[in-house]
Amino acid sequence: MSGANNIFIVFLLGNTAMMNTEAQKPFLRLEPEQPGYIVGESLTLRCIAEMPTRITGYSFFKDVIPIAINSSSNRLTISSLSLTDAGNYFCTYYIASAGTQTESQYIDLKVFELPPTPTLSVEPQKNVFVVNQSLVIRCQLQRGQSATEISLYKNESIIYEADNFGVLSIANTEKRNSGSYTCQYRTIISGRTVDSRLSNQKTLVVIDLPPTPILRYANNVQSQSGQIEIVCEIQDPSSLIHGYRLYRNGGEILSRRDVNQFVIDYSLKFDGCYSCRSFVDILGEEVLSPKSTEVFLTLDERNSSSFLERDRRSCQVQNSTTDYGLSKQGYKLYGSVLVGKLIVLISILLYFGIYLLVIHIRRKKSETEAIHR
Template identity: 30%
Template sequence: MFLQLSGSLHQRLSLTMLPSTSTLVLVSLIGCLDLAVKAPPAPPSLSFVAGYVVYMTGEPATLRCGVSGTQSILGYQFYKDGAKVTEGHFTPSQGTYSIAGVNKGTAGPYSCAYWTLDAGVAVLSRESPAIVLYVIDHLPTPVLSLEPPSSTYIAGEPVTLFCVHPKADSVVEYRFYKDGAEAPREGGSPSDSTYRIRKATESMEGWYSCLYRSEARGRAIRSMESPRQFLSVTAQPPAPSIALNPEYPVYITGEPLTLSCASPGPAGVTGYRFYKDGREVTERSSVSQREYVISGVTNLTAGMYSCIYWIAERQRDIPALPSAPVTVVVIDPLHPPVFSLTPSNGCVEDGDNLTLPAQLHPLQKNRDVLHQGW
């Protein structure tokens, strides 16, 4: 399309900066000024320097306006929601637009254009296709919890660590850390929020934390690391020894018996427990006593006995390994011996022998027992 201007307007027309929708090109000057409308330069491309479109509140973001070809670029113009956010030639020549810290107000579609020279005239290109800046809040910081809860764990006990946080979309991975270094997990899925220790050892003691990772529009987003939790692991104290007093291979019904439990070291013992055939027989009111007294044994007393002690460590009672067992055998009182006479009539002459054999209970051979009353 051509526009004709009268000669009187020629001297008042200054060809400087023209609108971006067209370029006016001088065709001829023969008594009047003939101008042609030319299409603006090709649009540039717009991209995020970081390579992703999702940003968390407060993060910086930089957009780059890219121009193909070798034309001379005078400046760049950036738009948000179709409105200018920069002023033409004042935009730095590298073609970038930076946001120091994104927020909900900076989210939205962005585009750009560039200024170039065409026949000595500064013209503005068409706008680039728009790209959208998405802004999301930071992922909630998780909390690490230990189950079962305890101030310390005994070597060999199981412990499970849970990475707990408010519901978040598209969580793809959890990571656990010990003393600042990632703690590898044995099997399981990366999306599992638990870290399982089947048998705790003293080498596992340390400070633990966790974080989780989500994905939003192709970007991996990590939460902040949870506050650290200390996992304390202690070895089980050594086994005590158990003794019988009096010490007999067998006990007769009604006899007294005392069992004593002795710890091997100087550690402060806070209590003792006695067990018969694997079941505790200690009364809770007497757990601080290192002796278990039976005033008179019965047939129900017979069995395998053991004991443990425990110490207080890090606000928990730590039981020792059990002692080696001792066996208590209980028998009824011995029957009177049975006598026989030889000769059976009991009559002997002077100088002859009289034999009185007695038959004893078989267990009496292992213990000296005096039966009275015969």
């Protein structure tokens, strides 16, 4: 019996040793645990053992290549993941007193790039808008890129008025629409929801249309230097204006910043219909006011009391002929062209009439000669 008992004791000791060896196998854990990781994220690998007090060192391996050997810490932190960090990882620990080293399970670490950054666009393509204009803000994804959600932001706050495709249409702009806009989308990568980077930023400013100015002569109508001074005047002095533009017969001739007075030399080309505009300059974009009422300025009869009113009517008459019909010169040109065409047509008809008459006479003459024979 003693021999049988000895064999049984050896069997039990062997099984106990095998159970202890199996129990001492370390476990590798990823913190935080994800099915896949994104470039730039932080990751900690923790090597867990049941009896850590007996362990003298931990080692970590990637693709069988050691990356940390006999470390006193059971943690390995990668502060910013890159694509090259992807691979198969495992860990081991070492007990000096026993001289044993055991491997953990293998973990396949997957690392992915962030989804492509979206592009924010504004239509029409400008940054400064006038109240009651229309615009469209659109978050554009790369072709073929899927998204579970697209969000627009104004001043870092989500815009709930945008549709599910990341489009915000504004029919009538208001000053409250001014702000900094960005966008972002979500997509599925390796079974997890990932936010893209923020798009480029668009700063929009909505302002009132600059006030319409009035064009008039300066108080000193004529100076001794042979020049004349014209003033582009704003009725509300509190209005923010950065400059003024002067037009003659519809074309711009002068532009000044911060000054509303224009000095023009006397010349034969002085006479004409003059108007002006004010403008503001925001974010490098100019916003022009409507044109002032056109005034016909001439070097003759400048001091007449009814000068401005009479000359305003003169420009209005010219504009009406331009807008709704032909000017006198236009009628003359059109009439001369029409007369020329009529003369050519009459000449052609006369030519063919004479030609037919000659043929008819010749035929009659031939018939008469034939009868006399």
